[in-house]
Amino acid sequence: MTRTETGPGAADGLARLAREVRRDLARLNHPPAAWTLPATGPDGRPALDVLVVGAGMCGQTAAFALLREGVSNLRVVDRAARGAEGPWGTFARMETLRSPKHLTGPDLGVPSLTFRAWFEAQAGEAGWRDLGKIPRLDWLRYLLFVRDAAGIPVENGVAVTALAPAAGDGLVAAALDGPSGPETVFARKVVLACGREGSGGRRRPELGGGGRVLHAADPIDFAALRGGRVAVLGASASAVDNAATALEAGAAEVTLFVRRRHFPQVNTSKWASFPGFLRGYAGLDDDARWRFATHILAAGTPPPHESVLRCTRHPGFRIRFGEGWTGVSEGPDGLVVETARGRYPVEAAIVATGFDVDLVQRPELAAFRDAILTWGDRVAPHEAAAHPEAARFPYLGDGLELRERVPGAMPALSRIHVFNWGVTLSHGALAGDIPGLGIGATRLAQALVRDLFLADADRYAERMRAHEDDELAPTPYFVPRAER
Ligand SMILES: Cc1cc2nc3c(=O)[nH]c(=O)nc-3n(C[C@H](O)[C@H](O)[C@H](O)COP(=O)(O)OP(=O)(O)OC[C@H]3O[C@@H](n4cnc5c(N)ncnc54)[C@H](O)[C@@H]3O)c2cc1C
Known part of the structure; x- marks a missing residue:
C-alpha cells in the first residue's frame, strides 16, 4: 500500500x-x-x-x-x-x-x-x-x-x-x-x-548495452516486463524495491545481483541520527569528520526487511551475492548481463547504483x-x-x-x-x-x-540612529527630537 x-x-x-x-x-x-x-x-x-x-x-x-x-x-x-x-x-x-x-x-x-x-x-x-x-x-x-x-x-x-x-x-x-x-x-x-x-548525478556504471540499461531513477514501464526476465544490480533499498515492483507487475524472473557477499547488515546512518551527532558533528575537526563520514558511506545501508519480503514472496525471485556485472551486451531478444560467473539473457537490466x-x-x-x-x-x-x-x-x-x-x-x-x-x-x-x-x-x-x-x-546603524520612538508621547514627559 x-x-x-x-x-x-x-x-x-x-x-x-x-x-x-x-x-x-x-x-x-x-x-x-x-x-x-x-x-x-x-x-x-x-x-x-x-x-x-x-x-x-x-x-x-x-x-x-x-x-x-x-x-x-x-x-x-x-x-x-x-x-x-x-x-x-x-x-x-x-x-x-x-x-x-x-x-x-x-x-x-x-x-x-x-x-x-x-x-x-x-x-x-x-x-x-x-x-x-x-x-x-x-x-x-x-x-x-x-x-x-x-x-x-x-x-x-x-x-x-x-x-x-x-x-x-x-x-x-x-x-x-x-x-x-x-x-x-x-x-x-x-x-x-x-x-x-x-x-551530482545518477551513477551509471560503464557497462555497455547500447543505452538500453535502465537506471532505477528512470521512468520504467514495469507493465511491459510482464512474463519477462529482469536483472537488477545493487543492494540498496532502491535495488530491492525495483526488483519487487517488477515481480508485482508480473515479471517471470527477477535476479538481483549484489556485488557484496551479503547485504549490509547495519544502518549506521540510523545510528547517527541522534541530537548529539546531528548537532555536534560539524564541530568535529576535519580528521574526525572524515573518519565518521567515510565509515558511514562505506558501510552501506541494509534494504528494509519489508522490501526484501516483497521480493521473497515471489517464486521468480533470485539473488546472486558476490556477483557484479562486468558488462551488458545486446542479444537477439534483449540484453545479456555478463558476470565473472556467467551470462544471463534478460528482457530488461536495471542498475540501482544510486547517485554520485x-x-x-x-x-x-x-x-x-x-x-x-x-x-x-x-x-x-x-x-x-x-x-x-x-x-x-x-x-x-x-x-x-x-x-x-x-x-x-x-x-x-x-x-x-x-x-x-x-x-x-x-x-x-x-x-x-x-x-x-x-x-x-x-x-x-x-x-x-x-x-x-x-x-x-x-545601513542598520544609520537606521538605528534615525529611529524614532513615541513611547512617551501619551505622557507629559515626551520630548520631541528637536528639543532633546
Ligand atoms: C527512493 C528514495 C527513498 C527515500 N526514502 C527515505 C526515507 O524513507 N527516509 C528518509 O529520511 N529519507 C529518505 N530518502 C532520502 C531523502 O529524504 C530524499 O531524497 C528527499 O527527497 C530529499 O529531499 P530534497 O529536497 O533534498 O531532494 P528532492 O526531494 O529530490 O528535491 C529536489 C528538488 O530540486 C529540484 N531541482 C533540481 N535541480 C533544479 C534546478 N536546477 N532548478 C529547479 N529545480 C531543481 C528537483 O526537481 C526536485 O524537486 C529517500 C530517497 C530516495 C531517493
Whole structure:
C-alpha cells in the first residue's frame, strides 16, 4: 500500500487542521515583520534576498525556516510540476518510508504541521496507533499540505539553468527558465536544495548495452516486463524495491545481483541520527569528520526487511551475492548481463547504483566549477584516493556555504549555500534524510539571517540612529527630537 485510503471525513479533517495551523502560526507571530533592507540588481530592479533552488522536502523546509525569521523577499523554484518534486511520486518504488512514523522535520516544531497531526486529522488517533510505517504517497501529500498550510510560495515548472557572480558586488545572477520564458534574477543568497540528483548525478556504471540499461531513477514501464526476465544490480533499498515492483507487475524472473557477499547488515546512518551527532558533528575537526563520514558511506545501508519480503514472496525471485556485472551486451531478444560467473539473457537490466556526489559537475554551477573547495582538497592524497566519492563532497563553511579553493578568487561562492545531500561530509546528514532536516533548516536559516544582517550593518546603524520612538508621547514627559 503506497497511500492510505481515507474515508469521506478526511477532507473535513484536513480543512480543520489547516485552520488549526493558521491559528498556531498566528500564535507564534508568523510571519514576523520583514526586516531586510532592499538591494538593487545591475538591471536596476529589486534583488531577491534568497533564491531557493528546488522545492522538495529540503527546499520547502529551508524556505519555511527563512519565512519564520522574517526573510520574505525570496523565491522558491522547482523545475518539476507540483507533486512531482523529489522521488516520492516519481521514481521511488517502495511501499512505505524507511523512517519511523514519529519523525518530525518539515513542521519546524509546529505541532499541527507534523505528519502525526496530518494523519490523525484523517484517520483519528486509532488510525495513527494502527499505522506501521508511512505509506510513500502519504509523505508526498503531507509535504504538499505543509507547503500550503504554512504559505510557502513555490513556483513549479521553473528551472535554474545557470548561476554566476553578478557584475558589481554582493549578488549572484541566476538564469531561470519557466512558463514565461527565460529570465535573469539577482539574489543576495542562493540555496541549492536540488536533491540527491542535484548533488551530482545518477551513477551509471560503464557497462555497455547500447543505452538500453535502465537506471532505477528512470521512468520504467514495469507493465511491459510482464512474463519477462529482469536483472537488477545493487543492494540498496532502491535495488530491492525495483526488483519487487517488477515481480508485482508480473515479471517471470527477477535476479538481483549484489556485488557484496551479503547485504549490509547495519544502518549506521540510523545510528547517527541522534541530537548529539546531528548537532555536534560539524564541530568535529576535519580528521574526525572524515573518519565518521567515510565509515558511514562505506558501510552501506541494509534494504528494509519489508522490501526484501516483497521480493521473497515471489517464486521468480533470485539473488546472486558476490556477483557484479562486468558488462551488458545486446542479444537477439534483449540484453545479456555478463558476470565473472556467467551470462544471463534478460528482457530488461536495471542498475540501482544510486547517485554520485559531484557538485562541481552540476551545470548550474559551471561558472564556479574550478573555484569550489572540496574535501579532496583538505585531506591527504592517499585518503582522497581511497575514498574518491567522499573527496568530491564540497567542503562547506559554518553556514553551509560553498568555499573558495583559492581565498579571494571567487568571493561570490560564499553566497551559495548547499542544502542537499552534498552537506553530509561537512555537517552530517542535515539535508539528506528526515531526521536531520529540522536541525539543518534552522542552521541554514540562522546563517543566512546573520549574513544578511552583517552585510548591511552600516545601513542598520544609520537606521538605528534615525529611529524614532513615541513611547512617551501619551505622557507629559515626551520630548520631541528637536528639543532633546
Ligand atoms: C527512493 C528514495 C527513498 C527515500 N526514502 C527515505 C526515507 O524513507 N527516509 C528518509 O529520511 N529519507 C529518505 N530518502 C532520502 C531523502 O529524504 C530524499 O531524497 C528527499 O527527497 C530529499 O529531499 P530534497 O529536497 O533534498 O531532494 P528532492 O526531494 O529530490 O528535491 C529536489 C528538488 O530540486 C529540484 N531541482 C533540481 N535541480 C533544479 C534546478 N536546477 N532548478 C529547479 N529545480 C531543481 C528537483 O526537481 C526536485 O524537486 C529517500 C530517497 C530516495 C531517493
